Amino acid sequence: MEKQSLRDINVSGKKVFIRVDYNVPMDKAGNITNDTRIRATLPTLQYLLENKAAIIIGSHLGRPKGQPVPAFSLSPVAKRLSELLGREIQFAPDCIGPVVAGLAQNLQPGQVLLLENLRYHPEEEKNDAKFSAELAGLADIAVNDAFGVSHRAHASVEGITKFIPAVAGLLMEKEITFLGQAVTNPTRPFVAIIGGAKVSDKIGVIDNLLGKVNTLIIGGGMANTFIAAQGYNTGKSLVETDKLELARELIAKAKAKHVNLLLPSDVVVADKFAADARVKTVSVDAIEEDWMALDIGPATSAVYAAALTDARTVVWNGPMGVFELDVFAKGTEAVAQAVARSAAVSIVGGGDSIAALEKTGLAAKISHISTGGGASLEFLEGKVLPGIAALTDK
Ligand SMILES: Nc1ncnc2c1ncn2[C@@H]1O[C@H](COP(=O)(O)OP(=O)(O)O)[C@@H](O)[C@H]1O
Numbered sequence: 001m002e003k004q005s006l007r008d009i010n011v012s013g014k015k016v017f018i019r020v021d022y023n024v025p026m027d028k029a030g031n032i033t034n035d036t037r038i039r040a041t042l043p044t045l046q047y048l049l050e051n052k053a054a055i056i057i058g059s060h061l062g063r064p065k066g067q068p069v070p071a072f073s074l075s076p077v078a079k080r081l082s083e084l085l086g087r088e089i090q091f092a093p094d095c096i097g098p099v100v101a102g103l104a105q106n107l108q109p110g111q112v113l114l115l116e117n118l119r120y121h122p123e124e125e126k127n128d129a130k131f132s133a134e135l136a137g138l139a140d141i142a143v144n145d146a147f148g149v150s151h152r153a154h155a156s157v158e159g160i161t162k163f164i165p166a167v168a169g170l171l172m173e174k175e176i177t178f179l180g181q182a183v184t185n186p187t188r189p190f191v192a193i194i195g196g197a198k199v200s201d202k203i204g205v206i207d208n209l210l211g212k213v214n215t216l217i218i219g220g221g222m223a224n225t226f227i228a229a230q231g232y233n234t235g236k237s238l239v240e241t242d243k244l245e246l247a248r249e250l251i252a253k254a255k256a257k258h259v260n261l262l263l264p265s266d267v268v269v270a271d272k273f274a275a276d277a278r279v280k281t282v283s284v285d286a287i288e289e290d291w292m293a294l295d296i297g298p299a300t301s302a303v304y305a306a307a308l309t310d311a312r313t314v315v316w317n318g319p320m321g322v323f324e325l326d327v328f329a330k331g332t333e334a335v336a337q338a339v340a341r342s343a344a345v346s347i348v349g350g351g352d353s354i355a356a357l358e359k360t361g362l363a364a365k366i367s368h369i370s371t372g373g374g375a376s377l378e379f380l381e382g383k384v385l386p387g388i389a390a391l392t393d394k
């Protein structure tokens, strides 16, 4: 790796601000439903503790839009981290301000302080210099172990590196090494699978991916925009209406580039977003006004599974449906089974994608589980992620 990592510096007796991605899925009651992103940072935290650093942890959770929204508090994460690390974690009521500065100042080597959600402040996402400087003022060194958010030029990810030396954490190092190897010279056929709900964030990635992959499989919420772009009614489905033209261009571009672009031919529709909804499978040209597409249908699953049989490299971000509800999890399960069965080097990334994969029990069959979804897609595109670019060169 061209960037310095924790191993290249001396952290003994230092205060270290570590940016992590603890944006973990939670249920409505506030229980963490998948803690992979927390567990993935333990080697870095243990390394820092063994090397006698005082640790200040910063993270976002969800998208609270610059407001202190209690449902997005990191408090449940503090509890889980304490259990996993087997030691007490101090939890700060905010991420900046005099109280936090006092807690950071008194922090001793071997102690751990978790800050409250960085996105409670709009300055985080604006990459505000004053906010970055205030975070930097808490510590001597910044460590980026938040691969999952390194495609965002945010204050705690990018801005902070302008004020204190910044290096990669051990998770970041692992992600870069693995994804780098897999995507520099992928064994073909190379298949990318994109689904999930962050459509406007990720649809732009498809343009570049069309220059890299042999087959592109689209499912989940992402598929609905493509279904609408083909002129079909999508009822109450999640659709990004301002991306229809882009979706049409992508369909045309795939054709011109001879990329096998696979879109659903059938979908599972429901009359509401709930486990007890009325549910049926319909062809994509038969979605009725008051219904919403919440999973790919069985015919589509079969086509997608067949397209994965001969794959040699697979990158997957975004579930094929609302997998959290069993009735809409079948498409994701079918694709997970096909990826697991194939001989491909497989990379599955993203907070919800990891949760979906673990629900299928097939996680052990995947070559690399990446903590980043959007980040791994942008890395795959060949983009330099701002959070990585900002780290100190070797
Ligand atoms: N057809 C759909 N309509 C609405 N939401 C969907 C649909 N398919 C999947 N989803 C939702 O997408 C979410 C995950 O999307 P995303 O955040 O993009 O994935 P990741 O976290 O893996 O990057 C899941 O919560 C899932 O319920």
Ligand SMILES: O=C(OP(=O)(O)O)[C@H](O)COP(=O)(O)O
Residues within 6 Å of the ligand: 021, 023, 062, 063, 148, 149, 152, 198, 349, 350, 351, 352, 371, 372, 373, 374, 375
């Ligand atoms: O969950 C995340 O991304 P992902 O859904 O692409 O895996 C990261 O924590 C980034 O979150 P963001 O997309 O709200 O910036």
